[in-house]
Amino acid sequence: MAKVTISLDSDLAIEVMVRIGARSPQDAVELIIRDYLARGHRTEAITGDSADPDRFTDRRSAPEEGR
Structure with a gap:
């Protein structure tokens, strides 16, 4: 794995530590x-995930009829 050097x-x-x-x-870090x-x-x-196709479908069921 490559290493990255970051200046803080x-x-x-110290606060994070x-x-x-x-x-x-x-x-x-x-x-x-x-x-x-x-x-x-x-x-x-x-x-x-945002790419999930079912994410935006309406999951509410239709009201039952005939009762």
Whole structure:
């Protein structure tokens, strides 16, 4: 896997490290990104992907007649 180098403000990196309990800025950013992506996958699993053709169909059933 390729590595990417990103520059961040030191105060931002330290705040993230403290909030999630990481020992290095690299670990903190990696954990946040992994959590963000996992949350997106869970949301798609529940609501469906935007390319899902059934997403926009009307799922309401027609009223029953004859009662």
